Amino acid sequence: MAVTVRTTLNLDKNIMQTIKIMAMNKETTQTKIINDLLAKAIEKETVKSKIPKYLIANKNRNPDRKEFKKTIGMMKASKGFNPVKAVKETRKGN
Secondary structure: OOOOOOOOOOOOHHHHHHHHHHHHHHOOOHHHHHHHHHHHHHHHHHHHOOOOHHHOOOOOOOOOHHHHHHHOOOOOOOOOOOHHHHHHHHHHOO
8 A cells, every 4th residue: 555645736727627637537536647647757757867776775676685795794994983084085085
């Protein structure tokens, strides 16, 4: 079951009229029409994204647990290690 969120949108009058007609013709609700259209638009937008899919968090990823476990403990850092500072220094070439 999908979780729904109630919100308020200000839609163009002509768009809303078209949605009403579509809902009547398909014998469904305006909410379903809007959800379906938005889902299709989002899917199209995702395809056009310049961000590689492997960099998008929680994008239907199921990493191989064995491979992931191999990385645990590969590196040790001294106490007080600041990863943000380390990344900044690396970017500067230090």
